[in-house]
Amino acid sequence: MNLVMLELRKHRLLVGGMLLVALLWAAWMARLVLAGESLATLAIHIGFLFALTPVGLLVPIVLARTLSGEATGPLAFLLTSPRRGLAHVSARFGAAFATLALYYGVLVAVSAWVAASAGIRYDAWLPLATWGYFLASWVAPVVILGIVYGLVVAAYRPGRGGQAVAVAAVFGVFKVWGWLGGQTLGRLDFLPKLPLPEVVVPREVAPFLGMTPSDLDLRQALQPLFDGVPTAPVFVGLLLSVLLFWVAVRLWEEVEWA
Amino acid sequence: MSVFFPIAVFYAVLLGLALWATWLGWTRSKSLTARVFVVTMALVWAGFTAADAWHAYRLFQDTGLAEVVSGDFGRPLYGGYDTCSFCYEGPAGRVFVVAASELVGGNYMFTEDARYALRFKSGDVRLDGRRLEPGCHEGKAEAGTLVLVNEAKGFRLEVGEAARCD
Numbered sequence: 372m373n374l375v376m377l378e379l380r381k382h383r384l385l386v387g388g389m390l391l392v393a394l395l396w397a398a399w400m401a402r403l404v405l406a407g408e409s410l411a412t413l414a415i416h417i418g419f420l421f422a423l424t425p426v427g428l429l430v431p432i433v434l435a436r437t438l439s440g441e442a443t444g445p446l447a448f449l450l451t452s453p454r455r456g457l458a459h460v461s462a463r464f465g466a467a468f469a470t471l472a473l474y475y476g477v478l479v480a481v482s483a484w485v486a487a488s489a490g491i492r493y494d495a496w497l498p499l500a501t502w503g504y505f506l507a508s509w510v511a512p513v514v515i516l517g518i519v520y521g522l523v524v525a526a527y528r529p530g531r532g533g534q535a536v537a538v539a540a541v542f543g544v545f546k547v548w549g550w551l552g553g554q555t556l557g558r559l560d561f562l563p564k565l566p567l568p569e570v571v572v573p574r575e576v577a578p579f580l581g582m583t584p585s586d587l588d589l590r591q592a593l594q595p596l597f598d599g600v601p602t603a604p605v606f607v608g609l610l611l612s613v614l615l616f617w618v619a620v621r622l623w624e625e626v627e628w629a
Numbered sequence: 630m631s632v633f634f635p636i637a638v639f640y641a642v643l644l645g646l647a648l649w650a651t652w653l654g655w656t657r658s659k660s661l662t663a664r665v666f667v668v669t670m671a672l673v674w675a676g677f678t679a680a681d682a683w684h685a686y687r688l689f690q691d692t693g694l695a696e697v698v699s700g701d702f703g704r705p706l707y708g709g710y711d712t713c714s715f716c717y718e719g720p721a722g723r724v725f726v727v728a729a730s731e732l733v734g735g736n737y738m739f740t741e742d743a744r745y746a747l748r749f750k751s752g753d754v755r756l757d758g759r760r761l762e763p764g765c766h767e768g769k770a771e772a773g774t775l776v777l778v779n780e781a782k783g784f785r786l787e788v789g790e791a792a793r794c795d
Contacts, residue, residue, distance in 0.1 A: 519666075522663075523663055523666070523667060526658050526660040526662075526663035527653070527654075527657050527658045527663065528657050528658070533657075535646065535649065535650050535653060536650050536653050536654045536657070536667050536671070537667075538650070539646065539647055539650030539651070539654070539667070539670065539671040539674055540650070540654070540666060540667045540670040540671060541670075542647075542670075542671075542674040543669070543670025543671055543672070543673040543674040544670055546673055546674055546677040547670070547673055550677075582712075582714050583712050583714070583731070583733060585731075587714065587731075592714065592715050592730035592731065593715060593730065595730070595750075595783050595785070596715065596717075596728065596730070618662060618666050621662040622660065622662050622663055622666075625659075625660035625661065625662055625663065626660065626663075
């Protein structure tokens with residue numbers, strides 16, 4: 372727990388900033404919706420989602436930068452501490468993942484509320500499923516990849532191409548990830564699928580989503596093309612996270628010998 | 630000189646980076662995990678880069694510069710649409726497919742004699758000027774045959790020897 376608190380204190384500016392942005396955003400959207408501007412709010416919200424979603428990438432980047440300087444910084448004693456690598460990596464991963472889960476949780480909740488108030492009808496489980504799907508298939512692997520990047524840099528002699536080595540390794544991981552994703556998406560039909568969600572977009576909202584103004588039933592429209600939402604990306608993301616986590620734990624325990 | 634040359638230079642630089650990282654990765658650390666992980670992943674990246682270069686080279690050889698630049702890879706259909714929602718246009722297995730849950734203002738011409746299977750749930754679709762009933766229609770079309778879609782829902786047009794209504 373001390374390690375988690377240390378992480379949060381170290382990155383209090385980033386964590387606090389992200390949560391502040393998310394909450395201010397929620398407050399502004401709530402103010403607009405309560406003022407009766409539902410359609411305009413939806414348009415603003417969709418536009419800004421494109422800017423707010425990639426902000427989460429800051430977390431793995433900051434994690435990687437911190438870790439890559441750790442071995443030569445004031446917290447180098449952490450790397451040689453008797454605590455196991457598992458505890459250190461878990462603490463960092465946990466703090467980062469919790470921050471991102473909270474941040475994206477706020478975004479998803481605000482999106483769901485804004486969409487509902489604009490008249491879009493959807494299944495009650497849809498926001499929660501979207502959140503979980505995104506966290507498992509994207510956020511977890513990218514966060515742990517940031518940790519691995521930083522540890523790889525720290526495991527090499529400083530100033531001698533450590534960054535190039537880590538960049539090449541991360542590119543390789545992305546290639547493997549993409550290859551696994553492509554292989555599994557078409558072939559793992561036996562995995563359970565999520566049902567197509569019930570989403571009904573009323574006529575007046577459709578133009579805001581770049582569609583012709585007509586009532587649109589998403590499930591009806593997609594049914595001839597798909598029989599469900601594949602969960603293969605979730606399994607691939609979890610598998611990749613576990614493998615990278617294991618690599619990170621071993622790296623942590625070996626960094627001190629570099 | 631081949632048009633592929635600048636692309637080859639690009640891939641060669643990437644490949645050089647990957648191999649340099651592999652060398653550094655094996656020699657500059659004492660951590661076994663770091664060495665094995667970095668070398669494996671850098672070689673994976675190098676392999677994919679080499680494969681990409683090979684595919685790009687074959688693409689240029691097979692189709693030529695004009696087709697690659699224009700993005701027109703000998704499609705059996707020529708044309709487009711005004712608006713559509715949830716649409717796909719491109720190869721799907723052994724057939725070329727135009728599929729959309731809702732298609733407005735579609736205008737396609739067969740560029741070669743080909744089998745087709747045309748299915749739609751509702752709307753106004755014309756094949757060579759004949760208005761079609763909703764449902765599925767299959768047959769052979771000559772080059773130059775026009776498919777006009779004023780508006781249609783649940784639209785799917787397959788072109789190719791494997792196109793079937795089933």
